[in-house]
Amino acid sequence: xxxxxxxSEELDPLVHALRRAAQVEREPLGLQAAxxxxxDEPEREARAWMxxxxxxxxxxxxxxxxxxxxxxxxxxxxxxxxxAGPVPKTAPRAPRRVLPRELVPETALRAELExxxxxxxxxxxxxxxxARLGPATRGx
Amino acid sequence: MEARGPExxxxxxxxxxxxxxxxxxxxxxxxxxxSLVRFLRGRAANEADAEELAQEAFLRGWRKxxxxxxSYRFSTWLFTLARNLAISRARRRRAEPEGEESLAAVPVHAxxxxxxxxxxxxxxxxxxxxxxxxxxxxxxxxxxxxEDLAAEEIGAILGKRAVAVRVLLFxxxxxxxxHLERAAAxxxxxxxxxxxxxxxxxx
Numbered sequence: 001x002x003x004x005x006x007x008s009e010e011l012d013p014l015v016h017a018l019r020r021a022a023q024v025e026r027e028p029l030g031l032q033a034a035x036x037x038x039x040d041e042p043e044r045e046a047r048a049w050m051x052x053x054x055x056x057x058x059x060x061x062x063x064x065x066x067x068x069x070x071x072x073x074x075x076x077x078x079x080x081x082x083x084a085g086p087v088p089k090t091a092p093r094a095p096r097r098v099l100p101r102e103l104v105p106e107t108a109l110r111a112e113l114e115x116x117x118x119x120x121x122x123x124x125x126x127x128x129x130x131a132r133l134g135p136a137t138r139g140x
Numbered sequence: 141m142e143a144r145g146p147e148x149x150x151x152x153x154x155x156x157x158x159x160x161x162x163x164x165x166x167x168x169x170x171x172x173x174x175s176l177v178r179f180l181r182g183r184a185a186n187e188a189d190a191e192e193l194a195q196e197a198f199l200r201g202w203r204k205x206x207x208x209x210x211s212y213r214f215s216t217w218l219f220t221l222a223r224n225l226a227i228s229r230a231r232r233r234r235a236e237p238e239g240e241e242s243l244a245a246v247p248v249h250a251x252x253x254x255x256x257x258x259x260x261x262x263x264x265x266x267x268x269x270x271x272x273x274x275x276x277x278x279x280x281x282x283x284x285x286x287e288d289l290a291a292e293e294i295g296a297i298l299g300k301r302a303v304a305v306r307v308l309l310f311x312x313x314x315x316x317x318x319h320l321e322r323a324a325a326x327x328x329x330x331x332x333x334x335x336x337x338x339x340x341x342x343x
Contacts, residue, residue: 009313012313012317014313014316014317014320015285015313017265018265018266018269018281018285018286019285021264021265021266022178022266022282022285022286024264025174025175025178025264025266025286026174026175026178026286027174028170028173028174029173029174029177029191031169031173031177031191031194031195031198032166032169032170032173034195035166035169035173035195035198035199035202036162036165036166036169038195038199039162039165039199039202041199
């Protein structure tokens with residue numbers, strides 16, 4: 001680890017003065033004992049850090065439990081089954097009967113189209129579909 | 141200026157400390173404490189603060205010792221670590237007005253010239269350097285003439301290129317020398333003495 005020494009530096013009396021003055025500045029100040037006494041501090045710090053982590057984790061779990069309990073205690077949306085009474089039973093729907101294409105009454109369709117007063121595609125599609133479903137669903 | 145010859149080199153001591161020797165680390169602390177405190181003076185509010193900062197740096201050094209590569213100078217590693225510590229602490233204290241304030245910002249000619257010259261005589265050259273130079277100039281100057289580090293090593297510590305360090309050192313010497321000459325001239329005018337350059341006095 002050889003260092004260069006600039007010639008102009010070595011000729012400068014200020015540099016020599018700085019080097020001489022540095023000898024005094026480098027004198028030990030008595031920090032050694034204090035530093036050696038504190039060398040174990042990192043371990044203490046690490047333990048403190050771990051304690052902090054454990055406390056933070058415990059606080060997080062407690063907060064989660066509190067939120068859970070609060071949410072569980074809230075009334076459910078809508079009336080409870082007891083208040084609403086028995087669920088009304090609806091009659092099972094009859095299966096839809098689909099008429100074969102050849103059985104769609106064309107005359108009735110035409111009459112209905114005329115009755116609507118307009119011949120739109122939407123109306124036609126609706127009527128044809130209804131006609132195909134048959135008389136069981138027509139009235140519903 | 142690390143111990144050579146019969147005494148083990150700092151790098152050898154650091155290797156022993158890496159193996160767990162507190163005694164070796166204690167020796168490293170003893171060798172570097174004064175120098176480190178001087179280096180950190182520009183980044184501390186006062187001497188006690190600089191000593192506290194140096195202690196913290198040594199403790200951090202002990203914790204991170206496994207990261208040190210003994211093929212490099214121990215002092216370079218230690219001073220880099222200490223400087224980074226000082227910077228991060230200054231960041232934390234930024235809210236405090238005196239935190240980042242360098243003592244170099246104190247006006248040089250706050251007192252009458254003769255008084256200033258006498259104070260400079262008594263306070264020591266390095267304290268004067270700390271007062272009249274910028275913090276960076278003072279740090280570079282100390283690492284060069286106090287620690288005898290090369291420009292490349294100083295650059296590694298200060299985060300600068302070697303060329304920039306040489307320029308920094310040149311300007312620091314010029315500024316300090318110029319200040320001393322002006323102070324001497326003022327003093328001689330006050331006392332009616334013959335003007336003698338401080339560079340001549342110190343040589």
